[in-house]
Amino acid sequence: MGGEGSMMHSNNSLKTNRDLLAKKKRRKVFSGSYASVKMASFPKASKKQLSLFEKS
Template sequence: MGGEGSMMAANNSLKNNRDLISKRKERGGLSGSYSNAKLAEFPTATPEQLNEIREKILKQNRVHKVKLLIVFGVIITVLILFFLYN
């Protein structure tokens, strides 16, 4: 009968996939203890520093928005002129 070789290949593939799954489950996730891990010490920020950072980020966002509007405006103008003169 035909198709015996392809069925054997399918069975081998399924067997190999099952073997891979079982190995993955045995390995597990993270192992070990974190009791010896040292945490980094970060300085605390004052409210004034936080306000300065906030203002700086807001200014950067405004500048970025203006640049985007200029770029899109130029692209739209070029497209309109292209379609009008074609």
Template sequence: MGGEGSMLAAINSLKNNRSLLSKRKERSALGGSYSNVKLAKFPKATPEQLKEIRNRTIKENRKTRTKIMLCFVLFLVLTSIFLYLI
């Protein structure tokens, strides 16, 4: 019957994948205990600081949006000029 070779290849592939999975569990990067780790204390933000951060991020987002729009418009203009000349 046909298909024995392909089934053997599938079985070998499953065995190889299973062996890789067991090795991956042994080499976990975050093994160990975190009982001796001290957590850092961060100061609380005041409402004025939060407003300042909010305003600053709004301004930065506005600047990046205008830059992206200018680049897009420039690309459209250059593309239309190029297509007109062809």
């Protein structure tokens, strides 16, 4: 009954490759250029406001 282990290994390898490919496709959303993206401007926090966060 030779070959059973090699078939199991090839099935595991195919499954792993499919998982890696799916993971790569999910991460592709974040690739690309961000040159045209404008950064949001936020108001400056005063020292009093910052001290409120430090206490909690």
